[in-house]
Amino acid sequence: MNCPRCGKSMITLEIKEVEIDYCLSCHGIWLDNGELELLLRDAKRKEKLLQSFLLTSVPGEKPLKCPVCHKKMLQVMVKKVLLDKCRHGHGLWFDNDELQKILEMGDFDPDNTIKKHLTEIFNNKEAKGE
Amino acid sequence: MWELIQTNRRRSIVLFIGMGLSLLLLGFFIGEAFWGSDGWIAGMSIAFLIWLIMSAVSYFSGDAIVLAMSHAKRVTPEIHPRLFNVVEEMKIAANLPTMPKVYIIPDIAPNAFATGRNPETSSVVVTAGLLEKLDRDELQGVIAHEVSHITNRDILFMTFSAVILGSIVFLSHIFLRSLWFGGGRRSSSRSSSKGGGQLQLIMMLIAILLAVLAPIMAQLLYFAISRKREYLADASAIRLTRYPEGLASALEKIAASDINLESANKATAGLFIVNPLIKKGQRLTALTSTHPPVLERIKILRSIAGGANYADYQRAYSSLKQGTETRTSIIPPSGIQDTKKIELTKPGKREITAESSRRKLDDLIRTLNDFVFLQCTCGLKIKIPPDLKVNNISCPRCGRILEIPLSQLQRIKSRWKADKATNA
Numbered sequence: 001m002n003c004p005r006c007g008k009s010m011i012t013l014e015i016k017e018v019e020i021d022y023c024l025s026c027h028g029i030w031l032d033n034g035e036l037e038l039l040l041r042d043a044k045r046k047e048k049l050l051q052s053f054l055l056t057s058v059p060g061e062k063p064l065k066c067p068v069c070h071k072k073m074l075q076v077m078v079k080k081v082l083l084d085k086c087r088h089g090h091g092l093w094f095d096n097d098e099l100q101k102i103l104e105m106g107d108f109d110p111d112n113t114i115k116k117h118l119t120e121i122f123n124n125k126e127a128k129g130e
Numbered sequence: 131m132w133e134l135i136q137t138n139r140r141r142s143i144v145l146f147i148g149m150g151l152s153l154l155l156l157g158f159f160i161g162e163a164f165w166g167s168d169g170w171i172a173g174m175s176i177a178f179l180i181w182l183i184m185s186a187v188s189y190f191s192g193d194a195i196v197l198a199m200s201h202a203k204r205v206t207p208e209i210h211p212r213l214f215n216v217v218e219e220m221k222i223a224a225n226l227p228t229m230p231k232v233y234i235i236p237d238i239a240p241n242a243f244a245t246g247r248n249p250e251t252s253s254v255v256v257t258a259g260l261l262e263k264l265d266r267d268e269l270q271g272v273i274a275h276e277v278s279h280i281t282n283r284d285i286l287f288m289t290f291s292a293v294i295l296g297s298i299v300f301l302s303h304i305f306l307r308s309l310w311f312g313g314g315r316r317s318s319s320r321s322s323s324k325g326g327g328q329l330q331l332i333m334m335l336i337a338i339l340l341a342v343l344a345p346i347m348a349q350l351l352y353f354a355i356s357r358k359r360e361y362l363a364d365a366s367a368i369r370l371t372r373y374p375e376g377l378a379s380a381l382e383k384i385a386a387s388d389i390n391l392e393s394a395n396k397a398t399a400g401l402f403i404v405n406p407l408i409k410k411g412q413r414l415t416a417l418t419s420t421h422p423p424v425l426e427r428i429k430i431l432r433s434i435a436g437g438a439n440y441a442d443y444q445r446a447y448s449s450l451k452q453g454t455e456t457r458t459s460i461i462p463p464s465g466i467q468d469t470k471k472i473e474l475t476k477p478g479k480r481e482i483t484a485e486s487s488r489r490k491l492d493d494l495i496r497t498l499n500d501f502v503f504l505q506c507t508c509g510l511k512i513k514i515p516p517d518l519k520v521n522n523i524s525c526p527r528c529g530r531i532l533e534i535p536l537s538q539l540q541r542i543k544s545r546w547k548a549d550k551a552t553n554a
Contacts, residue, residue: 001515012496012513013526017489022526024518034488121510121527 003028004064004073004084004093015121021067027096030067031114033089039113049109050092053078053085066090079108133462138359142287149294150181156298156344159337160305166330180297188293189286193245193253196292196401200243201393202233202255203498206542210234210494213261216270217254220277223370230254230280236498238491239391240264240384243401244276245289252280257391258498262491263383271367271377272384275403278366284359288401291356295345296397302341309338345396356400364427365443365461372438372475378431385424426450438472502537506530 003010003023010021010030018038021030031039033046040046053076063072068090076085081101084093094102102108103123108115154177161173188195207214214232221229226249233255235241240260246252254276256269264272279285368374384404391406399407404424433446440461493513497503500516508528522533536544 009515009518011515011518011523014489014511014513015509015527019489019492019513024520024523027526124508124527 001030001067004030004067005095010067013121016117018117020117020121027099029094029099029118030091031094032068032091033086036091036114039117040109040111041113050085050089053083056082058082064093067093079105081105081108137462138283138287142290145287145291146185146294149291149298150185152344152347153177153181153294153298153301156301156305156337156340159333159340160301162333163330163337177301180301181294184294184297185290188290189247192286192289192293193247193251196245196289196398197233197253197255199296199393199395199398200235200255201237202235202253203539205232205234205498209497209538209542210261212266213256213269213273216266216273217277220270220273220370223274224277224281226252226277226280228252230277234258234261234494234498235391235393236495237391237393238262238495239389239406240387241391241394241402241404241406242272242276243288243398243403244279244285245401246280246285247289248283248286249280252285254280258491258494259387259389260384261494262487263387264380267371267373267376268380268383270371271373271380272403274367274370275363275377277370278363279359282359282362282366284356284363288356288359292397292401295400296395299345299396302344305337305341360427361430361443361447362461364431365440368431368434368438368443369440369472372472374431374434374438374474378428381424381428381431385428434474436474438474442472497538500537500539502534504532504534506532 001010001021002008003026005028006023006026008023008025010023012019013022019032019035021032023029036049037043037046040049056075056077058075061075063075064084065071066073066086066088068086069088071087073084073093074087076083081098083098086092099118099122102115103119154174157173157175157177157180158170159173161169161171161176163169165172205213213234217230217232228250230244230246231253233253235255235257237257238259240257240263242254242256242260244252244254254273256272260272261269279288364377367377371377381404391402394402394406396407399405430443430446430450433450434442435446436442444461493503496513502514502516504512504514506512506525506528507530508525510525510527512523512525512532514523514534516537520534522531524531
């Protein structure tokens with residue numbers, strides 16, 4: 001799978017049975033539909049979460065293309081963080097700065113399962129030896 | 131079962147000639163349509179040449195073509211120990227002279243086939259999806275069916291038909307496509323002589339009709355001859371495993387899948403244990419007469435009682451077909467006379483498929499697609515695609531610098547190379 005931002009091939013990171021795709025050059029991440037479902041443990045809860053995202057559009061920014069179906073993705077606003085969502089439900093794209101914002105803020109999704117998982121990988125002080 | 135092998139040889143020759151004739155016919159009309167009244171000579175010579183070349187090619191490397199067409203990857207025991215274990219078991223049970231080469235197609239649709247020229251040079255192919263969906267008994271049933279195709283000498287015939295059928299489909303396709311771009315010299319000859327032009331127009335119509343029909347006809351011929359083979363391979367498989375339910379429930383699972391196998395096409399479809407190209411509802415019904423209806427095969431397998439020899443299978447077949455085809459014998463006479471009692475095995479404990487089987491399937495497909503798997507000491511698993519051209523990466527979790535080793539597939543390939551070098 002190729003990064004929607006810079007087009008480079010992405011690597012896959014797996015921890016606790018959940019995978020995310022990670023771009024080594026722009027440090028953005030892709031959360032696949034199936035993995036979202038695994039994280040939230042339920043297809044309905046995933047749908048509910050995805051539906052709760054508000055559609056927006058940022059003038060001047062070219063929409064990214066979904067790495068699965070290559071169709072233009074929708075820009076959504078979630079708690080002041082701008083994400084890209086595939087219109088055919090293939091998954092969610094987080095740019096690196098968006099990811100950092102989520103890691104810093106209090107709540108992201110209702111039970112914070114997504115945030116916890118992202119913190120586990122990208123902000124794990126223990127693993128970094130701090 | 132010598133007579134069976136003889137019959138199969140004879141059928142292979144019939145198919146060889148039949149397919150050749152339909153190629154010639156196609157060549158005749160395409161030639162006429164393109165080059166006027168003398169065009170048939172050119173058309174038929176080209177068709178004849180193609181027939182000869184394709185036959186030679188499919189005899190000597192048909193298996194390689196079919197394997198490449200279906201994107202199958204040759205594997206070793208470390209990639210899927212259970213699959214090797216089952217193939218080895220069936221190889222011993224069927225008394226094959228050598229261990230078949232084992233291939234996996236990186237696709238989630240469940241299916242399987244066997245190919246090769248003779249039992250010494252055979253290959254067994256399964257999809258990654260099949261390995262994920264079936265438990266051991268079911269997998270054994272499928273492998274037994276494929277190994278039976280090898281021992282019954284079906285593989286050369288099937289591979290051969292796939293290659294010939296492929297070239298007929300290819301030819302018609304080229305012809306039909308070429309019509310979009312002007313259609314030969316039709317217009318110029320029409321202006322020179324009116325009668326000839328009209329004749330040519332008729333020829334053109336026949337050529338179009340044939341080009342559309344030939345692939346279908348060839349396919350029908352192919353399936354007509356291969357129908358019995360499927361039943362027979364089922365019967366032989368039961369002799370090997372002594373457990374009809376394994377194969378029956380495997381067929382059921384394969385037929386119930388509504389995922390089409392991406393790498394399968396019209397030419398290779400007949401090789402597979404269940405037609406890989408038909409959508410869900412159709413596959414289970416007996417309406418499609420081209421491929422042996424799976425539902426019927428399952429019913430026969432489930433009604434086998436008393437034993438696992440050929441006579442037991444024939445009895446189950448006849449009782450199912452009561453009235454209509456009672457007299458049709460699936461099994462050649464020598465097989466029916468083989469009344470040595472083979473006890474059926476009692477069903478063992480069924481395995482429960484693990485929850486993370488989907489992850490295992492994805493990882494198997496990645497392994498076959500040449501991904502590198504890294505396990506960082508911090509606990510993060512990193513999967514690296516083959517097109518990422520770097521020597522090392524820093525772990526996104528703990529920041530350690532990790533060297534990227536060769537992928538498992540590359541290591542296996544270099545080992546094969548080294549083995550070949552030492553043998554030479």
